[in-house]
Amino acid sequence: MGKQKIHDFPGNAADVPWDERLCIHIAECGRAPNDLFVGGRKPWCEPDAVSADDVVDVVKRCPSGALWYTLKDGGSNETAQSENTVTVIHNGPLFLHGDLQIDGAADDMPGVRFRAALCRCGHSKNKPFCDNSHEATGFKDYGAVGDAGEGVEVPGGPLEVKSAPDGPLLLSGNFTIVASSGRRAWTGTRAALCRCGHSKNKPFCDGAHLKAGFKAA
Numbered sequence: 001m002g003k004q005k006i007h008d009f010p011g012n013a014a015d016v017p018w019d020e021r022l023c024i025h026i027a028e029c030g031r032a033p034n035d036l037f038v039g040g041r042k043p044w045c046e047p048d049a050v051s052a053d054d055v056v057d058v059v060k061r062c063p064s065g066a067l068w069y070t071l072k073d074g075g076s077n078e079t080a081q082s083e084n085t086v087t088v089i090h091n092g093p094l095f096l097h098g099d100l101q102i103d104g105a106a107d108d109m110p111g112v113r114f115r116a117a118l119c120r121c122g123h124s125k126n127k128p129f130c131d132n133s134h135e136a137t138g139f140k141d142y143g144a145v146g147d148a149g150e151g152v153e154v155p156g157g158p159l160e161v162k163s164a165p166d167g168p169l170l171l172s173g174n175f176t177i178v179a180s181s182g183r184r185a186w187t188g189t190r191a192a193l194c195r196c197g198h199s200k201n202k203p204f205c206d207g208a209h210l211k212a213g214f215k216a217a
Helices: 052-059 133-137 208-212
Strands: 006-009 014-019 085-088 094-097 100-102 115-118 159-163 169-178 184-193
Touching: 014 052, 094 100, 100 115
Parallel strands: 085 169, 100 159
Antiparallel strands: 006 014, 085 094, 094 115, 159 169, 169 184
């Protein structure tokens, strides 16, 4: 029997599953000003230690989709935010928020319907998702965005994310790219984003994967 990957933390008002396949230990959950997550405690997640509203607030802070929640009182479960955003992280992955349709996401990864961290260093063993390989490989990119995009008429709607074979991430939908500085840098409907780590026009693909011999598998 394989090692358990999804861990369930049940509560009276809400359940909180945690998917270690997607967790990149940003620690947004552990640094929240309440007792939902407490390092060293067993179990480290106790949904009944806080209100259901606090559960929702803290879980939504998780940028990788490793956490999600199920409310038991008839309350609304997570829905997509009104705008799709792609945030370029300094020396790190792409953080996606919105109505996400990620090709390759397993059926038991409901968190990545709304929040996901995608690899852009080229070395993750869990592509298209980040596994923190950028830290071990010394990936460097400040997260600036040069282009501005063509704009969109209406924000929101589904954002499709596909992976070209041994090539870039192909995004289709209405979305905004946010530079690591927090600047809303690019808005449009289609983009090819580098995931090999070699583009000189990051976060966009410039074909460098061909010369680098990038292999997604």
